Amino acid sequence: MIESIGLNYIWLVPLAPLVAFILITFLFKRFKMLSALTAIFSMVISFWLSLDIVKTILTDHSITMNSPLEKAVPWLNMNGLFIEMGALIDPLTAGMLFVVTFISLLVMVYSVGYMHGDPGFSRFFSYLALFVFSMLGLVIANNYFQMFVFWELVGLSSYLLIGFYFYKDSAAQANKKAFITNRVADFGFMIGIIILYLYFGTFNFAELAKGISSSSDLAFLTLAGILVFIGPIGKSGQFPLHVWLPDAMEGPTPVSALIHAATMVAAGVYLLARGFILFASSTTAMTVVAYLGGWTALFAATIAITQRDFKRILAFSTLSQLGYMVMAIGVGSLTAGMFHLTTHAFFKALMFLCAGSVIHALHKQDIFEMGGVFKEMKITGTCMVIGGLAIAGIPPFAGFWSKDEILLVAKENGYTLLYVLAAVTAFLTAFYMFRLIFLAFFGEKRSDYHAHESPWTMTVPLMILAVFSIFGGFIGAPFVEHGFASYVYFGEPHHPKPDIMLMGSSTLIALAGIFLAWLVYIKKAISAEKIANQFAPIYKFLYNKWYIDELYQWFFDKIVLGLSALLNWCDRYIVDGIAHSIAWMTRTIGAKGRYVHTGSLQTYGLVIFAAVVVIVLFLAGPVVGGVQ
Amino acid sequence: MSFPILSSILLAPVLGVLIILFIPEKEDKIIKIVAAIATGITVLLSLYAFVNYDQSVGGIQFVEQIPWIDELGVVYALGVDGISLPLVLLTAIVIFTGVFASWDMEKRAKEFFVFLLALVAGVFGVFLTTDLFFFYLFFEVAVIPMYILIGVWGSTNKEYAAMKLTLYLLVGSAFALIAVIGVYLYTGLNTFDIQTLTQYTYDVGFQKFAFFLLMIGFGFLVPMWPLHTWSPDGHVAAPTAVSMLHAGVLMKLGGYGLVRVGIFLFPEGAKFWAPLIAVLCIVNVVYGAMVAMAQKDLKFVIGYSSVSHMGYVLLGIAALNTLSINGAVAQMFAHGIMTALFFALVGNVYNKAHTRMIADFGGLAHQMPRVATGFVIAGLASLGLPGLVNFVAEFSIFVGAFRVYQVLAILAISGIVITAVYVLRVVQKVFFGPRNPRWDELQDAKGIELVPIVILCGVLIFLGFFPSFLMELINNGVDPFVQEYLSTLKIGGMF
DSSP: OOOOHHHHTTTHHHHHHHHHHHHIIIIITTOHHHHHHHHHHHHHHHHHHHHHHHHHHHHOTTOOSSSOEEEEEEEEEETTEEEEEEEEESHHHHHHHHHHHHHHHHHHHHHHHHTTTOTTHHHHHHHHHHHHHHHHHHHHOSBHHHHHHHHHHHHHHHHHHHTTTTTSHHHHHHHHHHHHHHHHHHHHHHHHHHHHHHHHSOOBHHHHHHHHHHOOOHHHHHHHHHHHHHHHHHHTTOTTSTTHHHHGGGSOHHHHHIIIIISGGGHHHHHHHHTHHHHHTOHHHHHHHHHHHHHHHHHHHHHHTTOOBHHHHHHHHHHHHHHHHHHHHHTTOHHHHHHHHHHHHHHHHHHHHHHHHHHHHHOOOBGGGOOOHHHHOHHHHHHHHHHHHHHHTOTTSHHHHHHHHHHHHHHHTTOHHHHHHHHHHHHHHHHHHHHHHHHHHSSOOOSOOOOOOOOHHHHHHHHHHHHHHHHGGGGGOTTSTTOHHHHSOSSSOOOOOOOHHHHHHHHHHHHHHHHHHHIIIIIOSSOHHHHHHHTHHHHHHHHTGGGHHHHHHHIIIIIIHHHHHHHHHHIIIIIHHHHHHHHHHHHHHHHHHGGGOOOOHHHHHHHHHHHHHHHHHHHHHHHHSOOO | OOOOHHHHHHHHHHHHHHHHHTSOTTOHHHHHHHHHHHHHHHHHHHHHHHHHOOTTTOSSEEEEEEEEETTTTEEEEEEEOTTHHHHHHHHHHHHHHHHHHTTTOOTTHHHHHHHHHHHHHHHHHHHHBOBHHHHHHHHHHHHHHHHHHHHHHOOSSHHHHHHHHHHHHHHHHHHHHHHHHHHHHHHOSSOOBHHHHHHSOOOHHHHHHHHHHHHHHHHHHTTOTTSOTHHHHHHHHSOHHHHHHIIIIIHHHHHHHIIIIIIHHOHHHHHHHHHHHHHHHHHHHHHHHHHHHTOOBHHHHHHHHHHHHHHHHHHHHHHOSHHHHHHHHHHHHHHHHHHHHHHHHHHHHHHHHSOOBGGGOOOHHHHOHHHHHHHHHHHHHHTTOTTSHHHHHHHHHHHHHHHHOHHHHHHHHHHHHHHHHHHHHHHHHHHSSSOOGGGTTOOOOOGGGHHHHHHHHHHHHHHHHOTHHHHHHHHHHHHHHIIIIIGGGOOOOOO
16 A cells, blocks of 8 residues: 555545635635635645645556556445446546646636636636536546536536626627537437446446456447547537637636636546547547547637637637647547647646736737737746747647657558648647737737736746746657656557657748748738738638538527427417317317206216216226236 | 324424414414424424435335225325435425515415415325325325415416316326226225235236326326426416425326336336337427427426426336436436426516516626526526436436437437526526616515525535435335336346
8 A cells, every 4th residue: 555645635636626615605705815815725735635646656656557546435326326436546647637736726826816806706716616626526537427427517617617707798608608519518428428337337447448348349339439529529629519619718818728728628638538448449439539639620720820819819729739639549649648638738728828917918809909018028928939839849848749749649550641630730830829929929019008017926827837838848758768658658658769850840840830920920021911812711711710600500590499489389389279179178068068967867867877887897898808 | 103203294284274274364474484384394304204214124114004994995004215205305395495485475375375285285195195095185185275376376377377287187186096996996905005006916908007097197297298288387377385386396296106106006007108108208308398498488498397307207217127217206306406496586586576588687697696596506407417416316317218218318318408508598698698777676585585595405416416315215215116016027128
């Protein structure tokens, strides 16, 4: 038995923020600072315990992917349904715990500055604590049921936080859209786990893994795999259920950073990693996962190059990066997917917090109304550039190593088309990200704004994240021995051979993207407007996000609401209509039938006798025989 | 003989009625306090029974028997097991909170509470008795006060709704009555004891016949599509506490009857008719939810959502396995609490705003944050969010039903999406959005109005996180019956 405070008190990791949520909601709501401190303090506890778990795993090599530590308590036991709540601890869990608690802690500190003066200050921190509780419950889950429960609860926190400014119509629309889109996905996910349970008799990951590896029912495994994958399609914003994520930017920016970039949306990828054996058992399922991820990566990037809103560009970039991660899992590398998830959490959280810092200062979100912000906000600007270099994939920044590994495994496993898609996406990514940076932070001031650097509560988290965005990739860089891949893997650790050609070419692609952005937006050698005008239909198509939102809106307004109105009419006039006509018949017969009331006792007696005979026959008939 | 807990539960509201009759009309505060105490006693006693029920022994407990009509073998027999006990507790919670939700009832308060308590005594009787004769008797006791309560204290088309409801329920009970008399005559055991009647082996033909009658009879009550149209009209017309009781408890009499009398007495008959119920209940689930989406009046939305959610109960019953029936019973409990919460909240808003039209509202969370919070919790329960007890019930039904009816179960699960759509639309349109100055005068729920909201939300959340308190008790009641009567029938599908 390993002695570790983190492992012994693993329950506290999710429960600390839950306690904070309860305390804030019921006791501290009136005291703003106390609420914030309670939430932050609970995060310090979770973070510290998570660090201890990571440390234990790094120093004591007895907990590996193939020999995890599991703890569980029965939650519900009925004939036909046995459910546990538990904790499954392996390097995958530990890494994710670190990411979630680390980013949550930074975002909470940041929010003290960002949300300063907001009337919903305490409510904000209580929701954040609720979110972290749900997310950590999801991360430590040792079975699909628990995963699903917390999966839905993170959805709830996301709903509450997107709608944080509930008085804005756009926010009230966006959170509804987010929830319903995710519900569509969870519909598939739920059926998936139900059939898994009925087939194997358990929700437990380890037991399922045993069952799956000894099962040869390929058709079933493919079906189950694809159904379960529908969950991540919603949560991790894969095409065609990606529509909610850009709208989710209606929430406060720290929320966008934490939930809609770094952690919750990555839960889908985490689920794919956690249940990897299910997908890996079916080539068809894996192919679906891989191509859908690759397609989403490219698709979202094409939209990102045309958008004007600071946060929306980042949102599409999140979609695109999530596509990378899903693709990595699909081409067979749990390691690459999780590695990119980790580095992405650092640099995307960084960029969103930079966005928050800018929005906080300027009260503007349109990058065409900014320009030259760098001069006034040096720290934020520098951090944003670091984030940009990281996501673009410039060595030695974090994103370079993880993105490179994805490209490498795609190539190695023979997915040439996906490799090309990913490379094109990398080019687009570098371009749109530096389009954003050049337009917002450099060049001339394009509108009348007053900017100032944000308070330290906001800049300190930025600087910490910036450090991680620079050096964070080294944990998995090919020259590091016993790096990320030695801990987080499926089956056996796999260290892809560093491919200098590939590294060189992807660096060149990234540089080309940045160079093009520089040409267009700084040097103005090429006019973006001219290109947009020349290819107006394509530009409009991309700017309107391929009109997918409109398509869904049309489907909802016309088909769903139409059907609803039709059924409502049926209920009023057909179902109820029949009932009314029966009532009318009864009344009519009654009106005519009163003439039967002759007042003659003999007649009554005869009728009563006849009725009794009929009833007795009716009742006795089946007994005596007849109806079978 | 030990303290007669169950009779006390039954008689507490009756005693309340008797006391209220002697209180002058003007003293409506005292009348309300008496009603609150009488129903409060039922809550405490049912909680006591709930906690002290011995699961290791199982079966019918807290038995009380007094011979009533010897010639007919009628016995005043009370007793509860894992199936009825949760429903007794549900009834107590709903009526207790219902009294607080009617705290501002001023119109003929005395008569209102007299009828309300009489109604609830009937409902308690149905769940408590183990004698088929009394089962039917109590059932009728519950229907008549309903007519008066809606007809006199209702709103929106109340005479029509009251008449419709009463006629539907009486037609339903007529079907059930034929079955009850049929069973009595068929067995010839000169007893109405449900236990004894359950052990009797019926001819398959008779089972089909009797179950059909019960299916229609109780189907009116549940309500099963297409026998459901009385219920939204009734919900809408009824005053708040009656809506709570009606949707929260009265509809459950049908589901309870189907399980207790229908399935357990006539397993073969149930097996024969189950596919029909399964198909119709999917219509309930999907059609009910779609129709709910089209409603403009808040109460109609909740009314149709009840039609939709009770479809899950029927699905659990139709799948005829322990898990699915567990889920059905739990869903009755969960839906009862949830819908009572909905009606309490809508009643609160209606009393102050004098409208229930969704289009009239918007941004109400500014003026009524507590009501909005309660409504969001009820809505989340309704759409089956984990962490609230409804999810556990629905999930059990889904897993249980999936064993038997794969396609229908998938259609039923699609209900969670449609429900999310209509619930969140209502939440958005009524509570979110910019502040509407028209409603600036509205007071948020406070003081005594908070009692129902807090209790009902508390139950939903507590049992959502710790469902074993409820589910394992239900399992304890359902499983032995299923093992004995149903498992031999080989009902099943692909798993």
